[in-house]
Amino acid sequence: MPRVRKGAARTKARRRLLREARGYWGTRSRHKQQAKITLTRAGVFAFRDRRQRRRNMRRLWITRITAACRMRDSRYSRFINGIQRAGVLLNRKMLSEIAIADPKTFDRLVQMSEKALATA
């Protein structure tokens, strides 16, 4: 077996690593070992946060729907209960978008919800 020299390959590997770590704070973007650790952690956070994003978005929609309901003297739990009894299939994302872009439609939704609760 011929002896393999690592020099050029090592430099290349380090450059690739540091290119990935561009913009990190201090030595994290300059030193190979720091960059490596930080990149591994970044990957962990990215994986976790792609999952958490779904929960966090739902929380945001609920917060927004709550605000829209309170403006109309209702509350979130009451509104959702009524809207489900009324058979409305809109999800929370769409309800919150309606609340922002089209307040009149949201007025109607609250009315529908109240009506469904009154008849139930």
Place this chain on the structure above:
Amino acid sequence: MPRQTTFRKSPEVTRNWHHVDASDRVLGRLAARIAVILMGKHRPDYTPHVDTGDFVIVTNAAKVVMTGRKAEHRVKTSYSGYPGGLRSVSYAQILEKHPERLVENAVRRMLPKSRLGRQMFLKLKVYRGAEHPHQAQQPVPLSL
């Protein structure tokens, strides 16, 4: 309808002014309502990373009330570092001397402890008397 969730950017936010008379209002309950408005959580376009809150003017801060015996019994303490250097001031005394501070602190502690939270706090204007210099902003009375 857009498929993506709307996020407001700070220049897009139009901020209103609210006015509230603190006379005979319970301190903590009042502060909770005010904090929600400063954070912008009363608006359907609330965006967590942007200050979407409105301005709040509080007048008659000197007339807020505390329930039970909290005014006399709750004290703020500070320690000077010297032996026997513990000073304590009751809430009643603070209310008399710095009523603005009492309301401001109650609200501030209900806001997020972050850069954004400190920015939100700047939208709160508290005055001990019935007068305030923000007539030009046309504040709307806040229904509680």
